[in-house]
Structures are given as C-alpha cells and as structure tokens.
Amino acid sequence: MAAMHFTFVAWAYGVAAAILLALIVWIALDYRAQRTRLAELESRRGKK
Amino acid sequence: MPRTSRMKISELANPNRFMRLATRMIPLFAALAAVLLAYGLYLGFNAPAERDQGITARIMFVHVPAAWLALGVYSMMAVAALGTLVWRHPLADVAQKAAAPLGAGFALICLVTGAIWGRPTWGTYWEWDGRLTSMLVLFLIYLGIIALWRAFEEPLAAAKAVAILTLVGFINIPIVKFSVDWWSTLHQPASVFRLDGPTMHSSYLNPLLICALGFSFLFGAMLMAAMRNELLRRRVRTLTIFAAQEQR
Numbered sequence: 577m578a579a580m581h582f583t584f585v586a587w588a589y590g591v592a593a594a595i596l597l598a599l600i601v602w603i604a605l606d607y608r609a610q611r612t613r614l615a616e617l618e619s620r621r622g623k624k
Numbered sequence: 625m626p627r628t629s630r631m632k633i634s635e636l637a638n639p640n641r642f643m644r645l646a647t648r649m650i651p652l653f654a655a656l657a658a659v660l661l662a663y664g665l666y667l668g669f670n671a672p673a674e675r676d677q678g679i680t681a682r683i684m685f686v687h688v689p690a691a692w693l694a695l696g697v698y699s700m701m702a703v704a705a706l707g708t709l710v711w712r713h714p715l716a717d718v719a720q721k722a723a724a725p726l727g728a729g730f731a732l733i734c735l736v737t738g739a740i741w742g743r744p745t746w747g748t749y750w751e752w753d754g755r756l757t758s759m760l761v762l763f764l765i766y767l768g769i770i771a772l773w774r775a776f777e778e779p780l781a782a783a784k785a786v787a788i789l790t791l792v793g794f795i796n797i798p799i800v801k802f803s804v805d806w807w808s809t810l811h812q813p814a815s816v817f818r819l820d821g822p823t824m825h826s827s828y829l830n831p832l833l834i835c836a837l838g839f840s841f842l843f844g845a846m847l848m849a850a851m852r853n854e855l856l857r858r859r860v861r862t863l864t865i866f867a868a869q870e871q872r
Contacts, residue, residue, distance in 0.1 A: 581680045584744050588683040588737040592690065595736075596842070599729045603849045610856035617863040 639855050642715060646848040653845035660838030668831035683741040685831055688816075689839040690733035694762060695797055697727035697843065701769075702794040705787035715851070717783030718858075720790065721773055722850035726843060728766035735759060746810050754803035755811035762800055765793040779858060 665685060674681035701723050707716030738756065739749040750756065769786055776782030804813045815823045822829055 581678050581744055584680050584740050585682055588740045589686060591736045591740070592686045592733045595729050595733050599726060599846060602725075603846060603853060606853045607849065607856070610853055610860060613860045614856055614863070617860060617867060620867065621863065 639714060639718075643852055643855060646852045650845050650848050650852075653841045653848070657838050657842035657845060660834055660841060664831045664834030664838055667834065668828070671827040671831065674828070677745055680741060680744050681828070683737055684828070685835045687734060687737040687741060688832055689836040690730045690737065691759070692836055693839055693843055694727055694731035694734050694759070695800060696840075697723050697730060698762065698766070698790075698794070698797055701727065701790050702797075705790040708783050708787040709791075717779070717787070718851050718854045719847070720783070720786060721779075722847055722854050724766055724769045724773065726846050726850065728763060728770065730839075730843070731759065731763040731766055735763060742810070748810075751810050753809040753811065754807035755800070755809050758796060758800040758803050762796055765789075765796060769793070779861075 668682055668685040671682075673679050701720050704713075704716045704720040704723070707713040708720065735756075738759075742751070743749050769789060772786050772789055773782050776785065803809060804811050816829065816832070824832070
C-alpha cells in the first residue's frame with residue numbers, strides 16, 4: 577500500500593518538476609533567441 | 625508618500641531601468657526559491673505520515689502552492705489589466721503578457737497533481753464538481769488569454785483586448801475560492817486561509833508556507849525573466865520595422 581502511495585507522490589512531484597522545467601527552458605531559449613536577433617539587427621544598423 | 629519611495633516606483637516604469645533591475649534580481653530570487661523549496665520539502669518529507677492519507681498528503685506541498693499561485697497570478701494580471709486600461713503604465717501589459725503562461729503552468733500543476741492525489745484519496749482522478757471544474761475553467765481562461773495575445777500583430781492593440789478579457793475572466797477567481805463553500809464537492813474546505821485560523825497541524829502548515837514562499841520567489845524570478853524577454857522582443861520588432869522602412 578505504502579509503495580503504491582509512493583508512486584502517486586513520485587508522479588505528482590515528477591509532473592510538477594517537468595512543467596516548471598519546461599517553463600524555465602522556454603524562458604531561457606526565448607531570451608537567447610531575442611538577444612541573438614537584437615544583436616543581428618543592431619550590427620546591421622551599425623554597418624550602415 | 626516619501627520622495628525616495630516615489631522615485632523607486634517611477635524608476636520601475638522605465639523599461640531600461642527595469643531591465644537592469646531584473647538582471648540583478650533574477651539570480652537572487654532564483655537562489656531564494658531554491659533554498660526555501662529545499663528547506664520546505666525537507667521539513668515536509670520528514671513530517672509524520674498523515675493519519676488518513678498516509679504519505680500521499682505530501683503532494684500538498686506542491687499542489688497547494690501551485691493552486692494559490694494560479695489564483696494569485698491571475699489576480700496580479702487583473703491589476704495589470706487596470707494598469708493598461710486606466711493608468712497606461714508602460715510595463716503593465718508587458719507584465720500581463722509575461723505572467724499568462726506562468727499562471728497557466730501553475731494551474732496545470734494544480735490540476736494534474738490534484739488528479740494524482742485524488743485517485744488514492746477519493747478513488748477517482750476527476751470529478752465534475754465546483755472546485756475542480758472552476759480550476760479547469762481558470763486554466764482554459766489562461767489559454768484563451770495566451771491565444772488572444774498571439775492573434776494580434778500590434779502589441780498595444782492586443783494589450784487592450786487582453787486587458788478586457790482578463791477583467792471579465794476575473795469573475796472566476798472568487799468562484800474557485802468559494803466553490804468549496806457554495807457547492808457540495810469532493811474537495812476539502814479551506815484549511816489555511818480561514819477566519820478562525822488554520823486547522824492544519826504545524827508539522828504540515830510550516831513546510832507548506834515555506835514551499836509557498838519558495839514557489840512565489842520562483843514565480844518572481846520567472847516573471848522578471850519573461851518580462852525582460854518581452855521587452856527585448858518589442859525592441860526587435862521596432863528595429864525590424866525601421867530596417868524595413870529604410871530599405872524602401
């Protein structure tokens with residue numbers, strides 16, 4: 577019984593960690609993409 | 625209001641100053657979140673097993689803070705919506721846009737962990753009762769707000785439409801909160817925020833409050849980072865428009 581209950585606890589924490597990790601990775605990738613795009617545009621303007 | 629406090633609030637309205645502040649505050653908030661969550665979960669997992677629910681009661685340390693944040697983030701977005709429509713604060717719609725996916729994430733954590741907790745406790749993953757259904761509606765409202773942001777090309781036009789939808793959707797927040805009092809539901813009534821004080825034992829209440837504080841700092845760090853991304857995205861958009869105009 578306790579082992580089965582542990583499975584529920586493990587699933588709950590696993591799913592919560594996965595959702596939070598997905599949000600953090602999405603924010604980090606978005607930051608990198610925006611910084612890269614901004615650097616490209618600024619260097620293009622600098623050349624003109 | 626003292627002059628220094630007024631200066632600080634006005635400084636936050638400036639996107640460039642906000643970006644500099646966020647760069648300093650994000651690591652601090654993330655570190656506080658990590659320490660508080662580690663300590664809260666350590667206390668929670670060392671608490672004695674609950675009499676009726678056994679170890680499954682420990683799901684509350686992630687389920688309950690996620691539920692509080694899902695409601696709290698939406699309430700913050702409603703204030704930001706007023707900031708957009710009434711005070712025209714330059715960061716209000718940025719905060720609103722950045723907060724929506726985070727609020728949706730916390731609502732999803734609440735729904736999924738609640739379903740997993742419900743199976744051993746109630747014998748079912750899901751029941752169409754007042755609390756569960758109103759929380760699902762909150763999640764769907766978050767998705768609707770995210771979709772509405774994406775439907776507009778111009779951020780300022782999107783901000784007004786989203787602000788109105790957010791304020792209309794706020795009616796669901798008291799429904800979620802009081803659903804356990806208004807209708808017969810499988811979900812237990814409030815055991816922390818009650819007029820007569822918490823009914824929960826301190827061995828569970830203390831770790832729960834520490835975890836909730838940890839999740840709040842985590843949300844703060846993610847919100848500032850997502851707001852910084854949105855400000856960069858708007859800068860990119862402006863420069864792209866300038867570049868297109870120069871090419872003509």
